[in-house]
Amino acid sequence: MNKEVSLSIEETNVIRAKLGLKPILVAEEKYVSDGSLSVEETNRQRVSLGLKPIASQARTRSSSTTAHSTAKANALREKITKFQKTTPLREAQIFEETPDCSWLNDVNATATSISKEAKTSKGFSPSEDKAKEDEEASLHNVRVSYNIEEFGTKNGTILTLKESSIFDETNYDVLENEKLAQETTDREKLRLRQMNRDRKQKRMNLHVSSLDIEEEEKDMLTDIPLTIGAEQGIMNMPKTKSPKLPIGKIKVNFDEMINISDEDDGDFKPVKIRKRKIKDSKTSKVRKINIAPKMETVKLIDEDESLFWMGEEQPVTIINSTPTLEKDLKSAEHLVVEIERARNEEKQRAQDIKKMRESSNNLVIDEKTIFLDSLDLGFLDERTTTNKEVLDKNGEANVDSIASQDFEEVGSNNTRSESVEDELKNEESEKPKNDVPDFFSGLASTLGFLRKKNVFVSENDISKARKEAEVGNVKREQANEVEITRKKVRNEKANITNTYTEEGTYRAKKFDDSEIPKKVSEIQSKKLNHYDPDVQLVYRDEKGNQLTTKEAYKKLSQKFHGTKSNKKKKAKMQSRIEARKSAFDIDDVAAFDDN
Amino acid sequence: MIEVVVNDRLGKRVKVKCLGEDTVGDFKKVLSLQIGTQPNKIVLQKGGSVLKDHISLEDYEVHDETNLELYYL
Numbered sequence: 001m002n003k004e005v006s007l008s009i010e011e012t013n014v015i016r017a018k019l020g021l022k023p024i025l026v027a028e029e030k031y032v033s034d035g036s037l038s039v040e041e042t043n044r045q046r047v048s049l050g051l052k053p054i055a056s057q058a059r060t061r062s063s064s065t066t067a068h069s070t071a072k073a074n075a076l077r078e079k080i081t082k083f084q085k086t087t088p089l090r091e092a093q094i095f096e097e098t099p100d101c102s103w104l105n106d107v108n109a110t111a112t113s114i115s116k117e118a119k120t121s122k123g124f125s126p127s128e129d130k131a132k133e134d135e136e137a138s139l140h141n142v143r144v145s146y147n148i149e150e151f152g153t154k155n156g157t158i159l160t161l162k163e164s165s166i167f168d169e170t171n172y173d174v175l176e177n178e179k180l181a182q183e184t185t186d187r188e189k190l191r192l193r194q195m196n197r198d199r200k201q202k203r204m205n206l207h208v209s210s211l212d213i214e215e216e217e218k219d220m221l222t223d224i225p226l227t228i229g230a231e232q233g234i235m236n237m238p239k240t241k242s243p244k245l246p247i248g249k250i251k252v253n254f255d256e257m258i259n260i261s262d263e264d265d266g267d268f269k270p271v272k273i274r275k276r277k278i279k280d281s282k283t284s285k286v287r288k289i290n291i292a293p294k295m296e297t298v299k300l301i302d303e304d305e306s307l308f309w310m311g312e313e314q315p316v317t318i319i320n321s322t323p324t325l326e327k328d329l330k331s332a333e334h335l336v337v338e339i340e341r342a343r344n345e346e347k348q349r350a351q352d353i354k355k356m357r358e359s360s361n362n363l364v365i366d367e368k369t370i371f372l373d374s375l376d377l378g379f380l381d382e383r384t385t386t387n388k389e390v391l392d393k394n395g396e397a398n399v400d401s402i403a404s405q406d407f408e409e410v411g412s413n414n415t416r417s418e419s420v421e422d423e424l425k426n427e428e429s430e431k432p433k434n435d436v437p438d439f440f441s442g443l444a445s446t447l448g449f450l451r452k453k454n455v456f457v458s459e460n461d462i463s464k465a466r467k468e469a470e471v472g473n474v475k476r477e478q479a480n481e482v483e484i485t486r487k488k489v490r491n492e493k494a495n496i497t498n499t500y501t502e503e504g505t506y507r508a509k510k511f512d513d514s515e516i517p518k519k520v521s522e523i524q525s526k527k528l529n530h531y532d533p534d535v536q537l538v539y540r541d542e543k544g545n546q547l548t549t550k551e552a553y554k555k556l557s558q559k560f561h562g563t564k565s566n567k568k569k570k571a572k573m574q575s576r577i578e579a580r581k582s583a584f585d586i587d588d589v590a591a592f593d594d595n
Numbered sequence: 596m597i598e599v600v601v602n603d604r605l606g607k608r609v610k611v612k613c614l615g616e617d618t619v620g621d622f623k624k625v626l627s628l629q630i631g632t633q634p635n636k637i638v639l640q641k642g643g644s645v646l647k648d649h650i651s652l653e654d655y656e657v658h659d660e661t662n663l664e665l666y667y668l
Contacts, residue, residue: 004600006610007629015628021621024596024612 545577546584599657601626601639603665613652620648626665638666 007015013023025043159175439446539552547555551573558564565573597615599622602608611626619639627634639646641663646655657663 004608004610005629006598007612009596009612012612012625015625019621019624019628021617021625022614024614 541577545581547577551577597652597657597659597661599652599659599661599663601663601665603667607665609665615653615657616651618649618651619646619655622652623648630665632667636668638668640664640666 009024016023158178160178162174162176162181164174439449537549539547539549541547541555554565564570596612599611599613600608601611607630609626609629611622611629613622613625617625620634623634623637623639626639627637641655641657641661643664646663
């Protein structure tokens with residue numbers, strides 16, 4: 001089971017080809033027995049595939065002696081090319097060669113070779129043939145983190161590959177002196193410690209943030225002055241803008257602008273205390289005052305006053321207490337039109353009133369004071385004096401014509417009123433003459449006064465008065481007759497009461513006694529028409545169980561109010577009902593047995 | 596070219612031919628074809644440390660005839 005399985009190179013190559021990997025090229029000598037391709041063949045294949053040719057160890061071993069000279073020559077050639085670029089310091093050591101170890105191996109072996117040798121020995125093993133030349137192209141340049149001046153000349157310095165993340169693709173391999181690197185880090189640490197101590201003791205203001213330090217370090221990385229490569233050997237990198245730093249001192253940039261911006265990012269971030277406004281609830285609150293869109297003018301309307309003026313027959317001003325917004329919004333043209341219309345209306349009205357006054361003898365009251373002129377102001381005084389003359393002049397026949405006279409004419413009015421007075425002379429004559437009119441207590445009193453004076457008298461009134469007079473006469477006669485008959489009746493009554501005897505009263509009493517119960521019983525029988533004494537009310541619930549009145553009432557009220565008794569009470573009730581039922585049943589059975 | 600011996604100690608001992616610059620991932624693919632196991636189900640160890648896929652065999656100092664332990668996921 002534990003037999004070693006191994007595929008041939010061809011098979012492996014087939015697999016690798018399938019996987020998209022480089023085919024393996026093997027030295028011919030070694031794998032002849034396997035029937036594999038020779039190194040040359042494989043290399044050819046690899047070259048055709050665009051891959052690195054394999055340098056077979058077996059072959060190098062076999063042809064080590066012959067290849068040695070060619071390799072030397074190659075190395076020399078290389079060095080000559082580099083010699084043109086490098087400084088004389090290195091020149092001295094260029095020709096010191098380590099004959100057998102490859103440059104790359106030295107690098108990987110971590111700091112075993114002397115720096116100059118590492119730089120100068122070009123990684124050619126002495127046995128390399130022409131294939132090596134191709135390989136040169138792919139050998140990448142290695143950078144050194146120091147200037148050539150920084151290397152100590154007395155002792156050989158050891159360069160190691162600087163540690164870097166393998167994932168960091170942008171970083172190229174960098175060689176550095178372990179000692180020097182250590183020194184720089186130590187210095188940096190010391191400086192930081194000193195800085196921190198100073199900061200703690202507040203001896204100085206720190207103007208350096210951690211970002212500065214990081215930048216410094218980056219600068220140190222980027223300013224790599226030397227490059228060691230397969231082709232170039234040693235070459236000075238183009239000088240960067242930053243000048244070479246003196247050893248043992250680290251430049252700290254005190255750029256004010258940067259520091260200001262960096263202060264926020266650094267470890268030593270100054271504490272910022274923000275001052276905030278304390279919100280004052282009183283000030284923040286905005287008191288809202290509801291302002292009406294328009295202030296309404298308040299007008300005092302004395303109703304009594306208006307009545308007073310009414311009594312004086314003044315026009316009543318009707319004040320619209322709630323002016324509409326539409327009125328306010330009317331334009332000037334509208335107003336003009338309205339005024340015009342109002343004027344027209346007024347004219348029309350005046351004409352109408354005039355016509356009315358002309359046509360009727362009644363008092364026509366309008367909003368104007370003109371009608372006051374039509375009133376007879378002096379008729380109170382004049383009445384008595386002119387009474388008889390007018391009576392002589394105007395008989396009853398004149399009444400109609402007077403009624404048709406214009407009311408506005410004072411004279412005619414007077415005559416009219418006086419004639420009316422005369423007609424009703426019989427009744428009115430007794431009235432007191434010092435009847436002072438009360439115009440100030442209101443319209444009603446005024447009207448009353450006028451009625452008394454019979455200012456408003458129509459034809460109907462006149463005829464009515466006549467009729468009344470006649471009726472009065474008749475009534476008087478009737479009253480006399482009634483009085484006479486009354487007297488007669490009284491006399492008769494007195495006689496009757498005297499004739500009542502004891503027997504009579506007794507009979508009457510008896511009659512009452514018999515009649516009253518009769519009447520009462522009639523009423524009662526009507527009332528108790530539907531009364532049946534045999535009717536028994538039985539209350540039952542939905543299950544048909546008999547209930548007492550109390551229980552029935554409870555059910556009713558619960559139904560009405562939508563309430564329910566709790567479980568316990570329900571159970572109790574149920575049990576009571578059951579008990580009663582069973583008792584009934586027993587009774588029934590007993591009754592049945594008895595039967 | 597190097598030949599790496601891969602042993603799972605369960606009865607499989609495979610010699611895989613490869614290049615030193617091949618990544619462990621590539622190596623696993625080749626190996627998987629030889630042993631018939633999916634490459635993502637293979638764990639290779641060298642001296643107890645697991646080899647990561649994106650690192651080359653050279654970097655792990657895998658040379659000719661180096662023994663690698665094979666584990667299955």
